[in-house]
Amino acid sequence: MTSHPDIAIFSVNFPPEPTGVAPYAGALAAGLHERGYAVTAHVAQPHYPQWAHYKGYGQWTRNDQVDGVAVHRHRHYVPHSPHGIRRLMSELSFGIRLVLAGWESSRAVVVVSPALFASVLVVLRIRLSRHRPPFVAWIQDLYALGMAETGEGIGAAGRLTRWVEAHTLRAADCVVVIHPRFARYAVRELGIDERKVKVVRNWAHLATVAPGDSAAAKAALGWPTGVTLAVHTGNLGVKQGLENVVDAARLADETGAPVHFFLVGDGCQRKKLTALARGISRLTFVDPLSEADYPLALCAADVLLVNEMPGVTAMAVPSKLTSYFHAGRPVIAATDPGGVCAEEIAAADGGTVVRAGEPRALLDAVLEIGSDAAAAARFGANGQRYRQVVLDERGAMQQWSTVIEEVLAQSPSRAQRSPRAAAAMIIGGLVAMSRFSHHPPAS
Structure with missing residues (x-):
């Protein structure tokens, strides 16, 4: 591998957050580093699930080295009550921090969703860049489906969110999902090319087996x-x-x-x-x-x-x-x-x-x-x-290594859409997010 950061990982959740997506994002970064990749993680300051910055964190920018991974923590707006417009502003503020971060040398980008609407801004930057690294979307939570199931996606908000989610994932060179059901939904309902969809199961992330006594x-x-x-x-x-x-x-x-x-x-x-x-x-x-x-x-x-x-x-x-x-x-x-x-x-x-x-x-x-x-x-x-x-970490990391190798072997997708299309995605996202009350992250 080269000496510069090959892989950039973007995730609103990251250790030391103990639950939800964070342990998996941290393990992926460490696992790819162990396999020889230089990894940079651009993440939010830890705040979940309390929706408040952890003690000792909350700086505008904080740079850490964790398990060989360069971790850049960016402060964004964290609402105490993550509903409606507050949730919208939270995701967009994180997306803006990602857009302004330095990751020009990355050879591939992995974006974790949640947060979908931060991901839209990353896609926009990729499309506007002369250097267009392959883009992998890692889907832990399906926004449009979640809104429908929680009763928050009725009408225009649900349709717009589905449109934004579908177009964001179609822009990816690879879409990694955590369950076969997600894969079927992505292909059948969101119109994702099934050749781009990979299933990599989440794994047991505890370092040791729980004590027996x-x-x-x-x-x-x-x-x-x-x-x-x-x-x-x-x-x-x-x-x-x-x-x-x-x-x-x-x-x-x-x-x-x-x-x-x-x-x-x-x-x-x-x-x-x-x-x-x-x-x-x-x-x-x-x-x-x-x-x-x-x-x-x-x-x-x-x-x-x-x-x-x-x-x-x-x-x-x-x-x-x-x-x-x-x-x-x-x-x-x-x-x-x-x-x-x-x-x-x-x-x-x-x-x-x-x-x-x-x-x-x-x-x-x-x-x-x-x-x-x-x-x-x-x-x-x-x-x-x-x-x-089934839920073995070593096997999952091998699958992820294969995903990264495959996207690195590709030239940037010729299917990249125009900046106008990306701007339309953002406008659609603004409207969608302003019209539903709350979509909780995976837990």
């Missing part, structure tokens, strides 16, 4: 014993629909069920959820845990929870599933039985699925698995096996 983990965290602990980790956002867990905990209080729910993490809905949970004794909110304590939480759990709002089927693959399977604990998902999350759990045979928005069904499933040690052990072992075979 559940009692010791509970003691270390100060969590109760003698009851079934049902633990949800990650973003407390809109699409998680965690009112369902609050209602299940309320039912547990009313019936005296031997269970305790934990919501570990932060997000734009935490304040609302905390208010809804006032007076419930079988539910505890836990701030985001450190990298050292997070595996303890997974180990302390008797069951691990995924919860999605009713109607969410294919907009995102919950990234927490990779960590859950890695931990060897049974998974209960309150989700659409025909959705991608349910499909993953069935493929792994790593747990059970109940319908989204049915707190009684969720509580019953927790109690059932909590009282069946054999089933819990079987689901946990199956999840670990699935992680090793």
Whole structure:
């Protein structure tokens, strides 16, 4: 490889953010560096899922060296309430920082979505540049589909967002998606050339397997014993629909069920959820845990929870599933039985699925698995096996290395559209983003 930065990675989320897209963006940068590429990451200052800059960060620009990767952190507008026009300004402000950053020498560019509308500005700069590096779009979350599933993409806003998303991805030399369902949607619904679409699964990103001694983990965290602990980790956002867990905990209080729910993490809905949970004794909110304590939480759990709002089927693959399977604990998902999350759990045979928005069904499933040690052990072992075979980091990095080699072997795409088309994409994005309330990132 050459001595100058060969690969530029753009991601609004990056370590030390512990959840969502960040661990994967960081691992990709480090993995490509280990394979001989010089990698530069242009990322936002850490702010997710709290939607506030982390302590010690927030400078206009901060340059770090992380795992051999040159990491340039750019301050952008971070709204405390990421809704509507505030979310629009957040993504566009990050996109402007990317456009103004120095990455002229990059031989290939990988842009992570979210944030879609920052990606549009990157595409515009590529199109206006004399040097047009190949552009890889890495799709962790489908915006238009997510808006439709959360009820926020009705009418013109949804159509415009879909148009922007489709044209952005068509401009890419390669589109990497994290699940076969995403690939089918990209080809059939967004009109992406299927030859450009690659599936690279997200992987288990925990450095070590969660400790095996559940009692010791509970003691270390100060969590109760003698009851079934049902633990949800990650973003407390809109699409998680965690009112369902609050209602299940309320039912547990009313019936005296031997269970305790934990919501570990932060997000734009935490304040609302905390208010809804006032007076419930079988539910505890836990701030985001450190990298050292997070595996303890997974180990302390008797069951691990995924919860999605009713109607969410294919907009995102919950990234927490990779960590859950890695931990060897049974998974209960309150989700659409025909959705991608349910499909993953069935493929792994790593747990059970109940319908989204049915707190009684969720509580019953927790109690059932909590009282069946054999089933819990079987689901946990199956999840670990699935992680090793399907969600292996080494295999994913090899696939990514192949993607990069292939795009580097190509000349810049002749299908690059005109600056006028790029400007139209931005205008469409402005209109679309101003007309919907909130589209949460993957979690």
